Amino acid sequence: MPELPEVETVVRDLRPLLTGRTITAVRRGKLKLRRPWAAAADALVVGAAVAGLRRRGKWILLDLAGGQALRVHLGMTGQLTVAPAAEADPDHLHFGFRLDGPGELRFRDPRRFGSVEFCPSAADAAAALDAVMGPEPFGLDPPAFRAAVGGTGRNLKAVLLDQAVVAGVGNIYADEACFRAGLHPARTGNSLTAAECDRLRVAIEAVLARAIEGRGSTIRDYVGGSGLRGAFQHEHAVYGRAGEPCPACAAAVACVRLAGRSSHYCPNCQPETPSRSAARAPRRG
DNA sequence: CTGTAATCCTGCGAGC
DNA sequence: TGCTCGCAGGATTACA
Numbered sequence: 001m002p003e004l005p006e007v008e009t010v011v012r013d014l015r016p017l018l019t020g021r022t023i024t025a026v027r028r029g030k031l032k033l034r035r036p037w038a039a040a041a042d043a044l045v046v047g048a049a050v051a052g053l054r055r056r057g058k059w060i061l062l063d064l065a066g067g068q069a070l071r072v073h074l075g076m077t078g079q080l081t082v083a084p085a086a087e088a089d090p091d092h093l094h095f096g097f098r099l100d101g102p103g104e105l106r107f108r109d110p111r112r113f114g115s116v117e118f119c120p121s122a123a124d125a126a127a128a129l130d131a132v133m134g135p136e137p138f139g140l141d142p143p144a145f146r147a148a149v150g151g152t153g154r155n156l157k158a159v160l161l162d163q164a165v166v167a168g169v170g171n172i173y174a175d176e177a178c179f180r181a182g183l184h185p186a187r188t189g190n191s192l193t194a195a196e197c198d199r200l201r202v203a204i205e206a207v208l209a210r211a212i213e214g215r216g217s218t219i220r221d222y223v224g225g226s227g228l229r230g231a232f233q234h235e236h237a238v239y240g241r242a243g244e245p246c247p248a249c250a251a252a253v254a255c256v257r258l259a260g261r262s263s264h265y266c267p268n269c270q271p272e273t274p275s276r277s278a279a280r281a282p283r284r285g
Numbered sequence: 286c287t288g289t290a291a292t293c294c295t296g297c298g299a300g301c
Numbered sequence: 302t303g304c305t306c307g308c309a310g311g312a313t314t315a316c317a
Contacts, residue, residue, distance in 0.1 A: 034312080075312090076294085111293090113310080152286085152287095153287070154287070158287095158288085163311090170311070171310065171311090220309085
């Protein structure tokens with residue numbers, strides 16, 4: 001499932017492949033995606049050069065030289081790749097942007113939770129994202145983070161999934177961050193001490209940075225912009241490992257439902273009722 | 286302010 | 302082996 005590290009990997013892969021290239025034709029599938037593509041946008045995109053790519057949370061903004069943008073969300077199973085134009089179409093292909101030269105930018109998405117939209121103004125599109133999304137999770141402001149987490153009675157899982165608190169965290173990295181911080185995901189934000197808030201903030205940044213280094217987690221469908229799979233799933237401490245031993249203490253990883261999502265944790269390293277002896281972050285090796 | 290659940294969707298694995 | 306069924310979940314919305 002593409003979360004921040006996966007989306008960042010796609011952007012980094014695609015940037016050198018797309019920047020400076022011109023879109024020469026647009027192919028579109030018939031099936032609807034999560035958000036609509038305006039039919040009139042086909043003509044506006046053809047002839048446009050790609051000025052750059054950026055990521056905001058789990059969103060991708062593909063800037064065009066004329067000041068417009070394509071806004072992409074990978075949803076659950078979206079794949080945004082550059083492939084040889086001569087390569088046969090895969091199933092579930094929804095967009096093909098032919099480029100000058102041999103390549104084609106393709107959007108494939110079996111489950112169709114993703115979207116590709118044309119934005120007349122890249123600046124407006126970026127501002128719209130900023131308006132609803134919290135800060136990027138690198139270089140978070142400690143007091144602001146403490147205020148956001150400590151000021152709510154929601155559980156940590158819900159808080160971390162809330163894009164308005166921190167942008168880009170999804171189910172996998174919410175669980176992994178809680179594990180690294182030694183915090184039970186059912187703890188409420190306002191039950192955390194300042195030190196625990198700080199630990200959580202550091203854990204979020206660390207796990208996301210490490211996951212980017214591993215090119216993200218490929219659970220099922222995810223691939224980067226060049227079609228390569230991720231490797232960070234091999235480093236998951238708790239996500240998807242219910243019943244398996246905790247890497248820190250070998251206790252069986254537990255799975256409960258929080259905020260409507262499966263939530264994995266170590267009952268030993270992440271006690272629900274914090275005690276002084278157990279309130280230490282587990283080590284990962 | 287909370288939480289819960291439905292909505293969108295297909296693939297896959299478990300169970301029989 | 303083939304069927305059904307439940308689950309996976311990002312963002313949004315409705316409702317309790």
